[in-house]
Amino acid sequence: MTNQQVNLIRRDLAGKITGRVLLAGDEGFSGSLAIDNGRVSLRPFIVALPGSTQDVASIVSYCHELGVPLTTKAGGHSAAGYCLNSEGVVLDLGDMNNVTLSKDGTKISIEAGTRWIKVYDFLRDLQSPYTVIGGGCAGVGVAGFTLGGGYSFISRSYGLGCDNVNGMQFVSPCGNILDVDNKLFTDAKRKKDTDSVELYRALRGAGGGNFGIVTRIDLQLQKTNVPRPTMGQITFPFYRINEILEFYNKWVLTLPNEMAVYGMMRNFPDPRFGGRSSLALRFTPVYNGKFTDAVDLLKPLMALGPNDVELYTMTLPQWEDFVGTSTQVKGRSAYIRSLVFAPKTLTNDVAEICKYYFGRSLSDDSFIVWTHTGGRIRDFGSAQSCYAHRDGEFTFELKSEWNAAQPAAARSNIEWAVDFFDALGDHAQGAYINYIDPLLSSWQKQYYRNEYDRLVKVQNRWNKDRWLNFQQAIGSDYDAPPHTKPLDLSPLTRTFLRKQ
Template identity: 30%
Template sequence: MASAAHIHELSEKLPYGEVFLPPSRDYQRAISIDHFPSLVPSAVVLPRSTKDVVQIVDFAREKKVDLTVKNGGHSFAGYCLNNGGIVIDLSAMNNARINKEGTEVTIQAGCTWKDVYAVLDPGDIVVGGLCPAVGVSGFTLAGGCSPFSRSYGLGIDNVLEMTIVTAAGKVVTVRREDISPQKKDLFWALRGGGGGNFGILLEFKSRCSPDEEAQKVFLDMVDTFNAHEWPDELTVWAAWYYDTNKGLLGRMAVYYNGNMRQCLQVVAPLLKHKLDKSLSGLQEMTWRNWVERQNNSNPSGNMQYRRYVSFILKSIPRGLAKTIIKTMEESKKLLANDGGYARFMWAHVGGATAGVGSSDTPFPWRDGLYITRLTVRWNSQSMEKKVNDFINDYKKQLSPFALKEKAAFLNFVDGRLDNWTEAYYDTNYPRLQTVKARWDPDNFFKFPKSIQLPTSHHIASIARAFDSRASLQLHQPLPNLTVPWNLTQSSNFGYRASRSRKQPISHYHALSIPLMLVYRDFGTG
């Protein structure tokens, strides 16, 4: 617990205006994160430099005060906050810059993806979040799945360098080409081990990829989708959700990294199915505009209670699709009088994502093709048990389809998940513990579901293992993932292509095929 004297002492050490106390407006704004956890820190600190972060870490460690870190405020479980401690709000450290060659972008840890996309040329892609308000740190440290992951890998696969402040208050930079065993292991752990475990991220460098390039209907399309081998340039994401006016909708968003002719040839099997003509109009837009539109398309309203469940799957067979539809039907009945909603979505991975070994980063599920998420939001506290019972039943039905019947995605962290070490990390968790013991032996950085220290009798042997390595294994170089054509995008159907990123018309676009699953078309009400 941080006392009033502690906070006053810290305020004296830092530049004026960096410490926010309750009940000030700045404090309330800082702790009002997206998911409304009932956590009340004693203070929020807004550092503006590396020196400030080091001072805060040193102070919290010496005074034995809990310290957590906030970037974009989208932690699904609210782990960026704490009770009675100090929260570092990184939002003032929000600079992003791209190198002269346009191949690397350096991103301060307080950026949101909107800040990063604003400095990119229209023909440049960094593997970042679809929602522009999501913080870069949490996204990247937990894995980072993007519509471009099939072409370029996860966010962690594109990281070249990371700089952190350790629990000891030291500024450490780790790189892909490091040969020091300790730094190699830290670089490995940071790329997928989750934020807030090994230190406070200050900034990182990431590769920037230039511009070189009715129910039966829906279920039939699922069959078609599963019956084909799709090129890595094609990414298909999907969502099931209720629209207030149209009922239950199923939407497939098709992103293609190529020109119009190639795209139409690839998606031709899907286009043979009958689509709702009212949703097939052409509209052309840049990737940045698509991101903004997607952000604005989420259901509105701030609902008090939320829960998320994720699974990573190898396929979406017809039987599973029917189970999801049944789940959405049940959710509508459950939440009818509450004003809440449920939404199921999948993110299509594979491709370049599968080109990395299961132990090359902490993210183990490289053979997964679909990262799924069920979101349930509701208003009344009295609904909590019913909603949790509904979610638990959903988990029982879907877990058999998951890799090893347990695979989940850390970016969609579930605070109620019991087997989280296996679900998120599988056999990589023990190695994360060894890195934790080396870089944070006193467990200074901690929160629910943070990486735990190994049992005490293992710590000495772990330290010896770090120091006695006789051989070094360098990290594998980044794979060659050059794509020869520009991406094409539209909110429904549209396209644009150019041969060279030097051409001024080059833009990244995507194709979205809305596939109606409207009840009145099925005769079910």
């Protein structure tokens, strides 16, 4: 794109919207491109910051008509950085961050540029008795989290984030504004609008960047069983992983929906060694109920003799603030992979693979964290959501991290992570779209399973010319290069499969 073309597009967009249009060097341009993963550094020609849904429609219709490449950034937590591009316009929704509570206080409307921290603060300041099924990391954007399913610490009690959606506002690639809501599934007349029904279903679990752009999400709030649920951390030395994981694998299946027990494998400061870091296996219980009941449920795990036990009662936002930042990349370089495991699959073989690869880790900052799923997530079927892994029990996320100032360390850390999760993948059923991975083979099946063909039809209806796209967009013919050494890392440095 020439300077003359860039300046023309900027002038035209500035005349069409109430929001801001920025070029390199303008105040706010670089800030709009900052995302959690410091590995990704893509700079577009233009950043457009709409102030309303109508602004979004104007930007999208203009760029679509001219064929200008466009990607959308909401919270900036994209694992692969697909919200950015180096060839066109980044639509930064950050100025669209209004939060509105319904009159009865049980529902909330959130603009798509909002991060969870603002929602939590909003409800706290109002002293609301309700909570939202939001991200455990408060810096994550509401939109990307919800569009990809969305695991909350209390999803075993109330379902995924997308299961708590009441409605959305959507802008098509042609700039048409459409409101979709749950009446599409219940009202006899509206159910006949099958295009809208299929779109709304697809927006609940297919991940961001597909079909069009969501500008507002309406969510149902929930009231926890007690005002201050029980949360904590129970830590074992990593060398006991075979014994502890074997127990955990069976024990979690006996727990009620109100109890989730997350897990983590990483280096933590160890008071036994003067605060020096050592590799540990840490469980994070979250119980939506009374403290005494939580203690009773956790007794079998604590009977195994952990190094450290911490249990607290606090509100969910307080807990998310307490632990949520521990998994953020915070500008370091990272390569992220995921796997979804069925019940009873965290076997001795899985433990041995984890021991082998953590024993060969190249960075003390790399870690695995997993979500304990199941529970009420399974109660929400496929009629109203396309989320494909409701039968899973554990969702693993691997973050291979290294210092952004040492780019030479990238290849070895990435290849370690690829080998690690390729080995674990033989025991898993797929992967989680919100931890999207450009090097994942057969990603269509891994993320979407038997939902994929149906989602391609939705893409064909709303984004037929594929103007909105990225290399792992639904309907793309991209597949990852073979996992042979040296790995082809080029998919990690681009958004689009081919230059537009």
